[in-house]
Amino acid sequence: MSKPNPTDRYYSRDHEWLIYYSDGTALIGITDYAQEMLTDIVFVDLPEIGRKVVPHATVAVVESVKSVSDIFSPVTGEVIEVNQALEDTPELINQDAFGEGWIVSLRLSDPEELKMLLTAADYEEMIKEEK
Amino acid sequence: MKKTPLYEKHVALKAKIIDFGGWAMPVQYTNVIDEHRTTRSAAGLFDICHMGEIEVKGSQALDLLQLVLTRNLADQTVGQVKLSALLNEDGGVIDDLTVYKMDEYSFMLVTNATPKDRDWEWINKIQAEKKFDCELKDVSDPTGKLDLQGPRSEEILQKLTDADLKNLRFYHFCKAKVAGLETIVSRSGYTGEDGFEIYAPENVIGQIWDRLMTAGAELGIKPCGLGARDTLRLESGMMLNGQDMDESVSPLEVPYSWIVDKSKEFVGAAALRAKQSTGIRKKLVGLEMTGRGIARHGYKVFHGEKEIGVVTSGTFSPTLNKAIGLAFMDVDYSAPETAIEVLIRDTMTAAKIVKLPFYKRIK
Structure with missing residues (x-):
């Protein structure tokens, strides 16, 4: 069973989560449901600082033993930080997808885009249908 | 399905x-x-259970198998298993399969799941021409x-x-x-x-x-x-049929020379001799990533600007805790310790050729 989806953040249809801060930056990761689907994560390809992304653009790549999965940016922005701990311990995403397993930090170009994202309740509804 | x-x-x-x-x-x-x-x-x-099994029985069962398979089965004893290859006329690998000698006149072939029907048709086609005294039976189901x-x-x-x-x-x-x-x-x-x-x-x-x-x-x-x-x-350095090799690949280009007996005649032997005389230009070898990343099936291999190979299998090795793979390489770049680069998405990532297998159990 996946862990409950925290209500302090936004969700995308591609199984990312996003926490928005008042300074205009956001932390992004994948949901616990997503890490369960991917299973044993063995490699994370992180972007360079300064990379510009738009919604649905690949911002990172997560690999399990068998699969290669793109992680899409839910919003428009610029990468300001990456979770370097994932270089040596990619399994942090499996262990704590909503916390220590965060992937990138972005500076948002347009916080209005957040309105397009899902709430925790919406997201739960969506994965129920997927199952 | x-x-x-x-x-x-x-x-x-x-x-x-x-x-x-x-x-x-x-x-x-x-x-x-x-x-x-x-x-x-x-x-x-x-x-x-998805793999295929084909029985070959009759006084000339061995003659048929000697003709269709690359391995010399003349010295196979009852109760022994031998890995062999089934080739097409061009010397390409249709399947790599195991041969079980049940008794003097009875054999079981254990085939890969995907090429099983192709194996069955091909062996039957040859049998229809040669009419050995033996019978074939698909007992896969x-x-x-x-x-x-x-x-x-x-x-x-x-x-x-x-x-x-x-x-x-x-x-x-x-x-x-x-x-x-x-x-x-x-x-x-x-x-x-x-x-x-x-x-x-x-x-x-x-x-x-x-x-x-x-x-x-x-x-x-x-x-x-x-x-x-x-x-x-x-x-363990073993290949997967359909992924590391297919009918366009010669057993001499992959680590299967040892199951090809050049002293006997078999379907595809002439093509292999021709291939050997013109020279083997590519070879399937092991690689290990030295830079960050995992090589995957289909990724291209480079030496500087020059494309010199393609990855056929690649994964993260749970035993060795590093990324390993198999790649078809230009023979000039196939020696162990040769430094190469694998194009992973848009990044050239350092790797090297290594000897197979990656892992060997301690007996």
Whole structure:
């Protein structure tokens, strides 16, 4: 069973989560449901600082033993930080997808885009249908 | 999709099911790394019912097999298993399969799942021309197959059979009663570990599965999927038909020269001789990533600006904790320790050629 989806953040249809801060930056990761689907994560390809992304653009790549999965940016922005701990311990995403397993930090170009994202309740509804 | 007799068990175990060559097969029950390590340290049980079995019986069964297979089977003893290749007229690999000598005039071929129908048609086509005194029978559907692999396999299986497993040598088999049921037990496999391939009628294979799971519980047995099967075979330097080779590939270009007997005549032999005289230009070899990243099937290999190869298999090795793979390389860049680069997405990533296998068990 996946862990409950925290209500302090936004969700995308591609199984990312996003926490928005008042300074205009956001932390992004994948949901616990997503890490369960991917299973044993063995490699994370992180972007360079300064990379510009738009919604649905690949911002990172997560690999399990068998699969290669793109992680899409839910919003428009610029990468300001990456979770370097994932270089040596990619399994942090499996262990704590909503916390220590965060992937990138972005500076948002347009916080209005957040309105397009899902709430925790919406997201739960969506994965129920997927199952 | 076709289902094996064990399909319902996989679903009950909440396995992730994938389409493997038209078969609904479990790719993993828990996760690949756990299943992989369980097989290396204890025992893994694999549903291999999708593979094909073809019987060849008759006074000239051996003559037909000597003609269609690359390996010399003249010295094969009853109870011995031999790996061989089935080639087309151009010397390309249709399948790599194992030959079981049941008695002087009776053989069983164990084929890969995907090329099985192609094997069947090809061997029958040759038999129709040559008319050897023998009969072919596709017994894939009535035959079930389980692979029990890992260092505790013998201990687990011995609980269920009177057969003397200790004295059953590698790549040999015997007829044995397992859990009171008639089976063929072969000491062989596709993981690089000690272990057994067990054949029984499809209607009782589920009973054997259950009895092995129970007998192995205290020794740490777990069901394992095709995901772990793939990483286990790759660490052991074994190829996967359809992924590392196909009918465009010669056995001389992959680590299969040892199963080609150049002193006998077989279908494809002339093409191999021609190939040898013009020179082998590419070779399947092992690679290890030295930079950050995992090489995957289809990724291109470079030396500077020059494209020199392509990755055929690649994964993260759970035993070695590094990224490994197989690649078809220009022969000039195929020697161990050659520095190469793999194009991973848009980044050239450092790698080197290494000797196979990546992993060898300590006996």
